[in-house]
Amino acid sequence: MMIKIEEIFDVFYGTNLELNKLNQVRPEEGINFVSRTRSNNGISAVVERLENVEPLKAGLISVAASGNSVMETFVQPKPFYTGRDVYILRSKVEMTIKEKLFYCMCLKKNRYRFNYGRQANRTLKELLVPKEIPDWVYNIELTNYEEIDQPFNPVNKNLDLYDREWKEFVYTELFNVLKGRRVVKQKIKPGNTPFVASIDSNNGIREFCDLPPLFPGNVITVNYNGSVGESFYQSDPFWASDDVNVLVPKFELNPYIAMFLITIIKKEKYRFNYGRKWHKERMENSIIKLPINTKGIPDWNFMDVYIKTLPYSKMIAEEGQMELNF
Incomplete structure (x- = not known):
């Protein structure tokens, strides 16, 4: 049975603030600012608390009502302000975080109804969602995701990207550049091998197939066609389509160094289409610019340790640690 959103939630407009008129501060010093973005739980900044504007309470649901991210929906874990065209849902009955997340998922499934020219502000209250929450929602273990924003190895040293020398390297100095292989879709059957294609999501894995792996794990893939420049770390052996380049390292690679390199590689996307x-x-024959050590070679140790000090790095699979020898 389906019911309207307004039957289970109070729906109202957010604080409607303009970010460019607010003072941005460090995360631990201010209030989350939620805008019409699909990333970072909708949080685009942290701003100074306003004396005359009370933040919205933690636990409310934010919904982007317009823009390219229309219907992006999140439960906000902390008090927050909102930008324009962000609506708020407040449950009329007490709900658990699992139940709220379920309704977030239901609302996101309605994205296809809207676009940049057709906003959700008038019809949001009337959207239909299930009245009964399925049992599987309650069986999900959310504690698996506690403290996922923590760094793997926070250090007291101030690791700065700008206080060290950087140098240009030709890709072939660091990698053997290989190419995936073309295969018609009719020959692909379900299996256990990751099939990496030129897509921009799901770590580049389009499906799992029965083809034998073409490449080993612990390498980097880069799309040369389709979503050109999208780059991913592949930890397991895989098959790659012919739209994908595979970077096999000539050095000792691990997931942390890979995350650093992937970020640099993606910065070159604008050069290609x-x-x-x-x-x-x-x-x-392309160039990649990397921080170097006193010997003039890539400072792999710095890259490794720098990534480990960033939020969420605790969730990166550990495949060996390097020493903190700064």
Whole structure:
């Protein structure tokens, strides 16, 4: 049985503040600012608390009513302000976090009804959601995600990207650049091998197939066609389509160093597009700029430790640690 959102939630407009008129502060010093974005739980900044504007309470649900991220819906864990075109849902009865997350998922499934020109502000209250919450919702173990924003190894040293020398390297100095293999979809059957294609999500894995792995794990993949420049770390052996370049390291790679390199690689996306692909030969002659040590070689130890000090790095699979020898 389906019911309207307004039957189980009070629906009202957010605080409607303009971020450019607020003072941004460190995360531990201010109030979350929720806008129409699909990333970071909708939080685009942390701002100074206003004397004349009371923050919205933790536990409320935010919904983007317009823009390219229309219907992006999140439970807000801390008090918050909102930008324009963000609506708030307050449950009329007491709800657990699991129940709220379920309704967030239901609302996101309605994204197809809206677009940049058709906002959700008039019809949000009338959207239909299930009245009964399925049992599987209550069986999910949310404690698995506690403290996921913690760094793997916070250090007291101030690791700065800008206080060290950087140097340009040709890709072939650091990697063997290989190419995936073309296979028609009719020959692909379900299996256990990750199939990496030129997509921009799900770590590049389009499906799991029965083909034998083409490449080992502990490598980096880069799309040269389709979503050009999207880059991912592949921990397990996989098959790659011919739209994907595979960077096999000539050095000792681990997930932390890979995260650093992937960020640098993605910064080059603007150089390429559908008409100018980042094909194997072009990538082999491309340049990547990296921090170096006193010997003039890439400072892999710094990259490893720097990533470990960032939020969420605690969740990166550990495959060996490097010493903190600064």
